[in-house]
Amino acid sequence: MNAAAQPTISTRRGEFLAGMRATLPLILGAIPFGIIYGAFGVGSGLSPAATLGMSLFVFAGSAQFIAAGLVAQDSGVVLIVLTTFVVNLRHALYSASLAPFVKHLPQRWLLPLGFWLTDETYAVVITHYTQPDGSPYKHWYQFGSSLFMYVGWQVWTLIGIIAGQQPGLAKLGLDFAMSVTFIGIVVPLLVNRPMVACALVAGVTALLTYALPNKMGLMVSAVAAIAAGLIMENVITPRRQRAPAVTSEQEAAP
Amino acid sequence: MTGSELLMIVGMTVVTFGVRYPVLALVGRLQLPQPVIRALRYVPVAVLTAIIVPELLIRDGSWQVNPSNAYLVAGIVSALISWRTKNLLLTIVVGMGVFLLWRAITGA
Structure with a gap:
């Protein structure tokens, strides 16, 4: 194989679409995970608005799941917020790992990319950033991945909230979706x-x-x-x- | 939405954004020491493995190391597929398939 055989994506649109494509397998894992979160949220006693609100503003699947579980146990707000902090601390490490690749970007880029950072997007984009192909638009790749994950997560949450009226959905064990996604990320590393x-x-x-x-x-x-x-x-x-x-x-x- | 729900979401949003954004925005403008960069390479494996392993082996607070644990069986199959193929999509699809099939067979 020679280096010239590798396709170089060097347009904003190309990077954006490639980021979405690379995220597709992870979306498949997020669908059952998000649906289960929505169902579990309303099942735990959260209002549908709060269940969706967490997906819209917090946007951190495993922390949302754990928070809903704590609500079900009548835990206090302070404990839930502290737990969220601990569970999401790993994102600081992801951010530090990505920072060298985005340091040239203005705040209007860093704010949304920071807000949208998840395990899934990190796993997809870090591989892309470290490829030495010299593309100047790799942040568009991250933008595509992030937006896809974010919009998808809202849709899966909504479906879960609606389906949550059906008893027994949370017992199907679809939470395995999170594990299998993480296994597929870790093993090749x-x-x-x-x-x-x-x-x-x-x-x-x-x-x-x-x-x-x-x-x-x-x-x-x-x-x-x-x-x-x-x-x-x-x-x-x-x-x-x-x-x-x-x-x-x-x-x-x- | 109740007042305490609103408070909870605001608090969760602040701490989550607070660990994601500042590091992304500030660290890039400072030079990270080489040992820190070396350590960061281990972060995904360390964190994600620590999430996965108890999910597979501990169910409802007790150890379930037996063939009727669909999480464990499908987890091992998924890891083997990922190891042999390095194909994420295939790993997720086959892993979920094995999981649902195993649950149906064992009736758990």
């Missing part, structure tokens, strides 16, 4: 031993800390897993320097 170590520590720590209140276990696990990845990186790097010809990690790829 496990390309070397530090990444695998990171995933193993994240999984084990998340199980051990599961009982901690307000999803604090999530943050503890994330920090432990990042540390594990960095430590593994430091452990294997000197060995590589001694024998630079060995690239055994590549052979694992199919």
